[in-house]
Amino acid sequence: MNIVLLDPRQTESELWLITSKRQLEHLKQHVNVQVGDHLKVGIREGQRYLTEIVEVTEQAVKLKPIQIEAVPAKLPVTLISAMPRPKVLRRLMMDSVTLGVEKIILLHSYRVDKSYWQTPFLQQLDQYVTLGLEQAGDTVAPQIEIYKRFKPFVEDVLPSLITADRPAYVAHPYAERKMPFAIEHACTIVIGPEGGFIPYEIDLLTKNGCQAFSLGNRILRTETVISYVLGRLFSAS
Amino acid sequence: MNIVLLDPRQTESELWLITSKRQLEHLKQHVNVQVGDHLKVGIREGQRYLTEIVEVTEQAVKLKPIQIEAVPAKLPVTLISAMPRPKVLRRLMMDSVTLGVEKIILLHSYRVDKSYWQTPFLQQLDQYVTLGLEQAGDTVAPQIEIYKRFKPFVEDVLPSLITADRPAYVAHPYAERKMPFAIEHACTIVIGPEGGFIPYEIDLLTKNGCQAFSLGNRILRTETVISYVLGRLFSAS
Numbered sequence: 380m381n382i383v384l385l386d387p388r389q390t391e392s393e394l395w396l397i398t399s400k401r402q403l404e405h406l407k408q409h410v411n412v413q414v415g416d417h418l419k420v421g422i423r424e425g426q427r428y429l430t431e432i433v434e435v436t437e438q439a440v441k442l443k444p445i446q447i448e449a450v451p452a453k454l455p456v457t458l459i460s461a462m463p464r465p466k467v468l469r470r471l472m473m474d475s476v477t478l479g480v481e482k483i484i485l486l487h488s489y490r491v492d493k494s495y496w497q498t499p500f501l502q503q504l505d506q507y508v509t510l511g512l513e514q515a516g517d518t519v520a521p522q523i524e525i526y527k528r529f530k531p532f533v534e535d536v537l538p539s540l541i542t543a544d545r546p547a548y549v550a551h552p553y554a555e556r557k558m559p560f561a562i563e564h565a566c567t568i569v570i571g572p573e574g575g576f577i578p579y580e581i582d583l584l585t586k587n588g589c590q591a592f593s594l595g596n597r598i599l600r601t602e603t604v605i606s607y608v609l610g611r612l613f614s615a616s
Numbered sequence: 617m618n619i620v621l622l623d624p625r626q627t628e629s630e631l632w633l634i635t636s637k638r639q640l641e642h643l644k645q646h647v648n649v650q651v652g653d654h655l656k657v658g659i660r661e662g663q664r665y666l667t668e669i670v671e672v673t674e675q676a677v678k679l680k681p682i683q684i685e686a687v688p689a690k691l692p693v694t695l696i697s698a699m700p701r702p703k704v705l706r707r708l709m710m711d712s713v714t715l716g717v718e719k720i721i722l723l724h725s726y727r728v729d730k731s732y733w734q735t736p737f738l739q740q741l742d743q744y745v746t747l748g749l750e751q752a753g754d755t756v757a758p759q760i761e762i763y764k765r766f767k768p769f770v771e772d773v774l775p776s777l778i779t780a781d782r783p784a785y786v787a788h789p790y791a792e793r794k795m796p797f798a799i800e801h802a803c804t805i806v807i808g809p810e811g812g813f814i815p816y817e818i819d820l821l822t823k824n825g826c827q828a829f830s831l832g833n834r835i836l837r838t839e840t841v842i843s844y845v846l847g848r849l850f851s852a853s
Contacts, residue, residue, distance in 0.1 A: 381835045451833045474840050515834040560851030561797060595853070596688045597752040598618045603711050603843045606836075610847030614797030616832070 380405050380513045382419040382427060390422055390444075394433060397440040406440055418442060421518035426450065450518050454479040454613055455565035457540060461488040461572035463601050465498035469507050470602045475521070476511025478609050482522040487529050488580060490572040496527060533583050540567050541588040549584050550608060551576065551591040558592035558608065561615035568612070570604055617642050617750045619656040619664060627659055627681075631670060634677040643677055655679060658755035663687065687755050691716040691850055692802035694777060698725040698809035700838050702735035706744050707839045712758070713748025715846050719759040724766050725817060727809040733764060770820050777804050778825040786821050787845060788813065789835055791828040795845065798852035805849070807841055 383402050389395055397403060406412045414432055420442060421427045427448045434441035458480045463471050475483050487496070508520045526532040541547045547567035548558060552575065569589055576584070585591055599607060620643070626633050634640060643649045651669055657679060658664045664685045671678035695717045700708050712720050724733070745757045763769040778784045784804035785795060789812065806826055813821070822828055836844060 449833070470839075473837075477834060477836055477840060478844065479834055514837060517834065596686070597714060597716055597754065599714055599843075600710075600751060602707075603714060606840045607715065607843040607847035610844035611851040614848040614851045 380409075380510075381516045382421045382513055382518075384421050384423055384509055384513050384518065387422055387425060393443075395420065395430065395442040395444065397442065398438060403438075403440065407435075412440060417445070419448065419516065420444075421450070421512070421516070423518060424520070425518055427516065427518055451479065451516060453481045453517075453519070453521075454609060454616075455545075456480055456609065456612070457482040457484065457567040458605065459484040459486055459537075459567060459569045460601065460605070461486055461570065461576070462491045462495050463572070464492075465495060465500045467600075467602050468498065468500050469503075471605060472504060472507035473511040473514070474602070474606055476508050476517070477515040478606060479515065479517065480521050480609075482524070484524045484526065484532075486525075486532055487527045488572050489529070489577045490574040501525075529580065530583065533580075533587050537567075537584075537587050537589070547589045548612075549576070549581065549589045549591050550594050550604060551581055552593055552596075552598055554591040554593040556590075556592050558594050558611060560611045562612050563615060566612065568608060570601060570608075573601065617646075617747075619658045619750055619753045619755075621658050621660055621746055621750050621755065624659055624662060630680075632657070632667065632679040632681065634679065635675060640675075640677065644672075649677060654682070656685065656753065657681070658687070658749070658753070661756055664753065664755055688716065688753060690718045690754075690756070690758075691846060691853075692782075693717055693846065693849070694719040694721065694804040695842065696721040696723055696774075696804060696806045697838065697842070698723055698807065698813070699728045699732050700809070701729075702732060702737045704837075704839050705735065705737050706740075708842060709741060709744035710748040710751070711839070711843055713745050713754070714752040715843060716752065716754065717758055717846070719761070721761045721763065721769075723769055724764045725809050726766070726814045727811040738762075766817065767820065770817075770824050774804075774821075774824050774826070784826045785849075786813070786818065786826045786828050787831050787841060788818055788828040789830055789833075791830040793827075793829050795829040795831050795848060797848045799849050800852060803849065805845060807838060807845075810838065 412432055416432045418430050418432055420430045427450045428444045429446050429448055430442040430444050433443050458475055462485045545565040549569040620639050649669055653669045655667050655669055657667045664687045665681045666683050666685055667679040667681050670680050695712055699722045782802045786806040
């Protein structure tokens with residue numbers, strides 16, 4: 380947690396109040412906050428501030444804003460990922476948010492086990508977003524969309540995301556061309572499930588405007604590939 | 617598991633034998649192997665082969681090698697990481713191995729809790745390496761070294777890793793210059809603990825030949841930063 384995210388309602392008075400159990404525990408046990416300490420705070424969907432702690436009680440930490448700080452810019456990228464195993468979902472969401480992805484789309488695919496869509500973790504996406512934002516020092520949540528049918532999404536939604544300025548790339552181990560790097564424009568990136576997209580899916584994606592690129596001859600896990608490909612694509616920024 | 621790694625002793629006869637419980641379970645439950653199927657197999661520290669399954673029993677899967685396949689090249693990089701929390705160690709090792717890091721060094725640092733060095737997970741590094749190699753389709757384990765004292769390592773060992781052709785970079789949020797990208801030479805990369813290196817440590821690292829570079833104004837977790845920085849550094853390869 381590199382900033383504490385607050386709801387705008389917690390910052391309406393002159394002094395701001397941290398009351399969430401999770402945040403209080405972190406501040407008391409890990410940061411060991413004391414009156415007079417400085418603390419970085421973000422307001423959800425708003426500004427980021429340097430604040431000073433004016434009171435620490437059992438139930439709350441009271442803050443006084445001192446100065447505005449910059450909120451880090453997002454990466455101009457839409458990430459479309461096949462719905463991962465429940466264990467991987469948290470990491471995928473946290474990493475994507477921490478790295479600054481603007482929009483995250485979770486998509487069904489042939490090799491996605493249908494049971495993955497039943498996971499209670501899908502009810503916790505907002506928590507994962509909060510953790511990712513607090514890690515990165517960001518205040519603005521990405522858009523999240525879920526599509527449980529592959530073909531209608533690829534045929535009806537995907538083409539509307541693609542423009543000349545904003546191409547879409549699908550990572551595919553058997554593509555001949557290598558994934559671009561150091562791009563200086565927005566893009567959409569599509570990541571397959573464990574085991575990869577099936578040929579029919581790659582075909583449908585490329586027919587609907589995606590360009591297929593390889594990331595080399597090592598096969599990476601979904602949770603590894605996201606930060607790897609974002610580091611590569613936006614290496615010039 | 618994209619290949620099955622075998623010990624050279626398992627491949628001395630004409631027919632090869634898979635007998636490990638973990639590998640058999642994976643092949644039977646997830647891959648549902650049948651006689652006649654092809655299977656990718658690697659020999660530890662040796663070649664990779666396409667094989668054909670000739671027998672499946674309770675205790676073993678028997679294989680016949682068909683042809684040699686290419687082993688993916690390593691990244692020419694030494695990764696020095698502050699010893700992470702035990703929960704993160706597995707992922708750090710697996711990701712580094714999967715991405716092809718040649719040499720991994722785990723290092724103590726001021727913000728590394730001393731208890732981390734007591735974790736039983738340190739006895740399982742070889743398992744994590746095997747999982748990473750099987751994921752990547754690689755057969756060659758990286759070198760692994762452990763240094764439980766920061767200063768002697770940085771003063772006595774680190775300088776011997778650095779040459780004009782092989783610079784060392786430390787990722788540091790407050791560095792003014794940005795981390796290089798698309799490099800076409802070997803390097804050593806140094807990653808700090810949660811909370812970062814303390815100023816004394818950054819100072820000692822730079823005095824001993826490391827160049828400090830920033831990865832932008834988002835603060836990433838150790839487990840995210842490794843694939844991100846490798847994607848960035850080796851984006852041209």
